[in-house]
Amino acid sequence: MIRRPLAAAVSLFSLVAPFESVAQSPEPVRAKHGMVVSIHHDASDAGLEMLKQGGNAVDAAVAVGFALAVVYPQAGNIGGGGFMLIRDKHGKTHFIDYREKAPAAASANMYLDEKGNIIPRMSMTGMKASGVPGTVAGLAYAEQHFGKLGLAKVMAPAIRFAEEGYTLSAGEVGSLHSANMAKFPESHRIFQRNGDYYKAGEVFKQPELAATLKRIAADPTEFYKGKMAQQIADFEAKNGGNITAADLAAYEAKDRKPIEGDYHGYHIITAPPPSSGGIVLMESLNILSGYDLTKFGGDRSPGQVNLITEAYRRAFMDRGDYLGDPDFMKMPLKEMANPKYAAAWRKTITPGKATPSAGLERPAGFMPPPPQVPPVKDHMETTHFSTMDSDGMAVSNTYTLNFLFGSSVTVEGLGFLLNDEMDDFASKMGVPNGFGLIQGPANAIAPGKRPLSAMTPTIVTTKNHWYGKGKVRFVLGSPGGPTIISTVANDLISIFDNGLNVQQAADAPRFHHQYLPDELSVEKKFPQDVAEQLKAMGYKIKRSGEFDEKNPGVWGDSELIAVDPKTGELLGGHDNRKDFGKAAGY
Numbered sequence: 175m176i177r178r179p180l181a182a183a184v185s186l187f188s189l190v191a192p193f194e195s196v197a198q199s200p201e202p203v204r205a206k207h208g209m210v211v212s213i214h215h216d217a218s219d220a221g222l223e224m225l226k227q228g229g230n231a232v233d234a235a236v237a238v239g240f241a242l243a244v245v246y247p248q249a250g251n252i253g254g255g256g257f258m259l260i261r262d263k264h265g266k267t268h269f270i271d272y273r274e275k276a277p278a279a280a281s282a283n284m285y286l287d288e289k290g291n292i293i294p295r296m297s298m299t300g301m302k303a304s305g306v307p308g309t310v311a312g313l314a315y316a317e318q319h320f321g322k323l324g325l326a327k328v329m330a331p332a333i334r335f336a337e338e339g340y341t342l343s344a345g346e347v348g349s350l351h352s353a354n355m356a357k358f359p360e361s362h363r364i365f366q367r368n369g370d371y372y373k374a375g376e377v378f379k380q381p382e383l384a385a386t387l388k389r390i391a392a393d394p395t396e397f398y399k400g401k402m403a404q405q406i407a408d409f410e411a412k413n414g415g416n417i418t419a420a421d422l423a424a425y426e427a428k429d430r431k432p433i434e435g436d437y438h439g440y441h442i443i444t445a446p447p448p449s450s451g452g453i454v455l456m457e458s459l460n461i462l463s464g465y466d467l468t469k470f471g472g473d474r475s476p477g478q479v480n481l482i483t484e485a486y487r488r489a490f491m492d493r494g495d496y497l498g499d500p501d502f503m504k505m506p507l508k509e510m511a512n513p514k515y516a517a518a519w520r521k522t523i524t525p526g527k528a529t530p531s532a533g534l535e536r537p538a539g540f541m542p543p544p545p546q547v548p549p550v551k552d553h554m555e556t557t558h559f560s561t562m563d564s565d566g567m568a569v570s571n572t573y574t575l576n577f578l579f580g581s582s583v584t585v586e587g588l589g590f591l592l593n594d595e596m597d598d599f600a601s602k603m604g605v606p607n608g609f610g611l612i613q614g615p616a617n618a619i620a621p622g623k624r625p626l627s628a629m630t631p632t633i634v635t636t637k638n639h640w641y642g643k644g645k646v647r648f649v650l651g652s653p654g655g656p657t658i659i660s661t662v663a664n665d666l667i668s669i670f671d672n673g674l675n676v677q678q679a680a681d682a683p684r685f686h687h688q689y690l691p692d693e694l695s696v697e698k699k700f701p702q703d704v705a706e707q708l709k710a711m712g713y714k715i716k717r718s719g720e721f722d723e724k725n726p727g728v729w730g731d732s733e734l735i736a737v738d739p740k741t742g743e744l745l746g747g748h749d750n751r752k753d754f755g756k757a758a759g760y
């Protein structure tokens with residue numbers, strides 16, 4: 175158990191000896207003018223290069239996004255989708271939704287056999303698993319509307335990494351041994367050298383991807399309406415995929431209004447639907463804001479983990495019943511964020527005890543009945559990065575192919591992997607998806623619909639603080655499927671309730687609960703004595719990586735930036751669970 179931030183600095187590192195990394199300083203990286211944090215050092219450096227050239231936080235973020243598509247093919251992508259939350263130097267916010275959309279040929283039961291059973295893995299691997307990619311549209315939209323340097327400049331580092339190659343570390347070559355990718359000849363050829371697997375220290379070049387990126391830099395609309403769109407559609411048609419030229423032409427990124435709320439006197443700006451992340455985060459924090467958590471113990475103490483878990487359980491219950499694509503339905507977001515509703519939920523929590531999910535009843539009088547039928551349109555691998563510039567502009571971006579290397583399918587001749595985002599829909603009501611999430615009719619598959627996400631890019635600003643009003647204080651986010659929401663919430667609670675710095679928050683052992691399955695997941699390094707006490711309260715503890723040599727026992731990748739209120743310096747916290755990432759500032 176960790177009682178004090180200072181103690182945390184020491185104990186966290188004995189608790190969280192990162193599985194594939196050397197122990198690093200518990201202090202964040204400090205810089206005066208700009209900061210970029212991402213899972214890959216080359217990508218962070220690409221963002222930094224833009225800031226040094228006079229670019230702003232969006233230029234840096236778009237450079238990182240395209241660079242990760244080259245140097246982190248596990249999740250970085252142009253064949254997937256995501257969300258970019260921007261807060262400009264005047265305090266205006268934009269949430270760029272570039273989530274994938276189901277192709278027109280998609281249907282509610284497309285992953286079921288004739289007996290109505292789910293066809294294993296069909297929504298996760300191979301040609302039928304992909305939604306229409308949104309990344310190129312999203313990054314290009316962000317650059318064109320909010321960047322300063324232009325696509326050619328911000329894509330230059332990515333093109334360079336693809337053309338000249340980048341050096342692979344041991345951790346990176348390990349994940350390229352994906353058994354799924356070995357099943358697809360183009361992926362096997364490019365990422366696995368036809369079985370002569372890359373070794374640590376070798377330089378990995380991607381000439382097809384370099385050519386694709388050059389074409390996008392010259393004209394990003396080619397991906398959706400031009401010759402490239404036709405190439406993608408032809409590849410899909412030839413190999414039994416669903417995405418057509420018309421699907422690509424119909425794709426558009428959307429600039430949406432973020433979810434906003436307060437926690438402990440700070441203002442939180444976060445992801446709206448089609449992400450469940452922001453509203454589930456705010457509902458959880460609203461429930462928790464009624465407690466003085468420090469009275470129940472320190473960071474990761476049984477008393478705190480108990481209450482936080484109970485808040486997650488309740489907010490995730492609402493997630494499954496109510497949330498889906500906002501273009502297809504109205505959602506009770508105001509009701510979910512109502513402090514009175516949070517207070518009513520709080521009354522159902524008994525400190526020191528687990529409430530079983532089975533039989534948990536929603537407080538009456540606050541929420542409408544959940545949808546019973548799919549709405550009709552009226553008319554685990556992801557990655558996060560954060561950037562900030564000297565003007566106070568901040569970007570929080572999470573994007574994804576869904577599982578590691580997405581569908582494992584590489585588009586022939588274009589050198590990029592396609593997503594398996596279709597698995598984020600509910601393929602069958604009541605049956606868990608790849609993340610064990612049981613979801614309702616609100617998230618049923620329909621043509622043109624965006625699957626419900628958990629990605630939670632978040633920016634925190636000051637309210638009435640001595641060092642300013644409406645100033646960016648934190649930028650954060652993480653991958654991890656549904657654990658994204660608990661990772662972001664855990665980070666905020668560690669920071670605001672327990673006084674940890676961003677580096678300590680990133681490295682603290684994680685825990686997660688998502689209502690169903692009714693188990694409290696903990697990372698491998700989560701303190702055993704705390705887990706024992708939680709067990710005694712009635713929790714079923716699932717320790718990640720236990721009895722499984724191949725499972726690293728960790729999840730997520732928090733990439734945070736804080737602003738030091740005293741000096742105005744930027745503090746970068748990079749998640750030490752991966753040893754090839756970097757907080758890069760100047």
Ligand code: DON
Binds near residue numbers: 653
């Ligand atoms: O949008 C979502 O919620 C998922 N597709 C995210 C997947 C993910 O984070 C996997 N990474 N670890």
